[in-house]
Amino acid sequence: MPSVSNKGLSMPQSPIRKLVPFAENAKKKGVKVIHLNIGQPDIKTPQQALDAVKNNNINVLEYSRTEGSEEFRNKIAGYYIKNNINVSASEIIVTTGGSEALAFAMNTIADSNDEIIIPEPFYANYNGFATACGVKVVPVVSKLEDNFALPPIEDFEKLITPRTKAILICNPGNPTGYLYSKEEIQKLAALVKKHNIFLVADEVYREFTYDNKVHASILKEEGLDEHAIIIDSVSKRYSMCGARIGYLVSKNKEFIATALKFAQARLSPPTYAQIASEAALDTPDSYFAEVKTEYVARRNLLIAELGKIKGIKIARPQGAFYCIAELPIEDADHFAQWLLEDFRVDNETVMVAPAAGFYATEGLGKNQIRIAYVLDQASLKRAVRIIGEALKSYKG
Structure with a gap:
């Protein structure tokens, strides 16, 4: 059998997309998945x-x-x-x-x-x-x-x-x-x-x-x-x-x-x-003013809600629309997959991006996740509540 390249074998998986099959399986079972894993804004594209x-x-x-x-x-x-x-x-x-x-x-x-x-x-x-x-x-x-x-x-x-x-x-x-x-x-x-x-x-x-x-x-x-x-x-x-x-x-x-x-x-x-x-590129500056106001509100809500969960440490974003949170667990990859496969609150779960894939140094970020706050505030609040409940039930 012909072999693929060493370069191909060493290509890293995307920490953002590698859990997609588990999310799709959850959806097929009728579970609503709240996506905090990818920077896909819900803001309307300029007309x-x-x-x-x-x-x-x-x-x-x-x-x-x-x-x-x-x-x-x-x-x-x-x-x-x-x-x-x-x-x-x-x-x-x-x-x-x-x-x-x-x-x-x-x-x-x-x-x-x-x-x-x-x-x-x-x-x-x-x-x-x-x-x-x-x-x-x-x-x-x-x-x-x-x-x-x-x-x-x-x-x-x-x-x-x-x-x-x-x-x-x-x-x-x-x-x-x-x-x-x-x-x-x-x-x-x-x-x-x-x-x-x-x-x-x-x-x-x-x-x-x-x-x-x-x-x-x-x-x-x-x-x-x-x-x-x-x-x-x-x-x-x-x-x-x-x-x-x-x-x-x-x-x-x-x-x-x-x-x-x-x-x-x-x-x-x-x-x-x-x-x-x-x-x-002809979009008026008012578009960005409104979008920034919305992202600031989302960031503030996210930081406030995460701060209520015991054991979580959070870095405060000053730009973009991402946040790194450190969880009171050992393996965020396992936790993220478990969320999609086994955990539900009112038939909803959350998809996050394990942060180890955002590091080059082996072993760093193992207990961290990246959250993209690109959803409306109600969805963010529900998602953080689900994460909080999940941490209470997660056995590692």
């Missing part, structure tokens, strides 16, 4: 994005340009300029989701067995992208008791080797919701310049910052043009995850020219999704 696809007059659905249509990239550049970040269409490559942007970035800056330093916990698919690209993830541990703030810069520096190509951050963070301060970004900027490596920032949640805090983009840092690479996306910003449109942004001309070759190999991003995404 102008849906109408742009519905009302187009395309007769032949052609390839777009490899880097995305010029009209769309100009629109993206305009969005950044409005946010006091001066970029041009030539410094943008449209991708099939932020996921493809990350894969292009890793392939462009790193060869096999090169290293990228990432504060953990981090978006679980970073492990998958790194494995697919043959890149080694070198983790720096951030701690729940510090609210997952940036680890000391000395912790980064002592991990830098001749194989280190970049530091990668997510700001605001998935899965932690932590928002890096201007001072923390400046420390990272100084470090990457000192060691002549890249700073890659996944900024897909940049619109979702709370408590009057301001997002600090790496593209605003002076003298960082050759080092800075932005990963961005319309998915979460406009509640249109199914569009699968993201983009790379960098002022480093060699990086953009090289990444474009990887983009050419997959031909082009999807045309209809670009049409919808271009229209979404």
Whole structure:
């Protein structure tokens, strides 16, 4: 029998999706599953994005340009300029989701067995992208008791080797919701310049910052043009995850020219999704004001309700719409599966994402879960009640 690749065998399962079969089995039995496991917002997609696809007059659905249509990239550049970040269409490559942007970035800056330093916990698919690209993830541990703030810069520096190509951050963070301060970004900027490596920032949640805090983009840092690479996306910003449109942004001309070759190999991003995404960029600022208000209310309710459960420790998110909670158990993977297979309250149960998959260091996060607070407040309150009742019954 032919064998699959070692790379394929070493690809990690998604901690967000691996429990889907258990959720589907529960649903087939008539159980209502409340999904806290995935960042799929229930906020309505802007109508102008849906109408742009519905009302187009395309007769032949052609390839777009490899880097995305010029009209769309100009629109993206305009969005950044409005946010006091001066970029041009030539410094943008449209991708099939932020996921493809990350894969292009890793392939462009790193060869096999090169290293990228990432504060953990981090978006679980970073492990998958790194494995697919043959890149080694070198983790720096951030701690729940510090609210997952940036680890000391000395912790980064002592991990830098001749194989280190970049530091990668997510700001605001998935899965932690932590928002890096201007001072923390400046420390990272100084470090990457000192060691002549890249700073890659996944900024897909940049619109979702709370408590009057301001997002600090790496593209605003002076003298960082050759080092800075932005990963961005319309998915979460406009509640249109199914569009699968993201983009790379960098002022480093060699990086953009090289990444474009990887983009050419997959031909082009999807045309209809670009049409919808271009229209979404006309969404008024009032949309984000209303959405942020709702997410703040959801976060506050979630933190308050979780705080009532004995033994739970919680990190307070400052952005995005995720929260890491530490449970009074040993194995969150087992607990999450048990919730779906064996536990019910009024014929309802909850699906969570075990947090171990958001770490690269073996053994970390085993008793933690990630919660996505993307549901209405009533659903969140019911979900936390179910988790609380489950912890009383769970035997481990």
